[in-house]
Amino acid sequence: MIKPEKYIILGKCIHGGLYKLQCRNLSIGIFDKYSNSFVGIRTKFTQRFLDNEFHWDTGAPYGTCFPLELLEETEFKGVSTHEPWSSFNSMSCEYNMKLFEFLKEREI
Secondary structure, eight states, X not given: OOOOSOOOOGGGOOTTEEEEEESSSOSEEEEETTTTEEEEEEEETTEEXXXXXXXXXXXXXXXXXXXXXXXXXXXXXXXXXXXXXTSTTGGGSHHHHHHHHHXXXXXX
């Protein structure tokens, strides 16, 4: 992955903020300060589901995501990667559906 000249460092990311991202699998994501990651919609083999990627400053081998721009602050302060986001069945929870729909409407 090519590191951009300019990105938002980990300490400047806002919990619950929606960011435009440069990373492997997400184009936008909501920052979770408790895990130093962004939750967004990932597509794999035609399946779309919530997944997370860690901020670059988390370090190797997990840090794969560069936040480029804060798009908006959101109500999603309870986003946590401790939930089974990457499970294909994770959409069963009402909160997850609300989050999924919010991100789908804002996809770049």
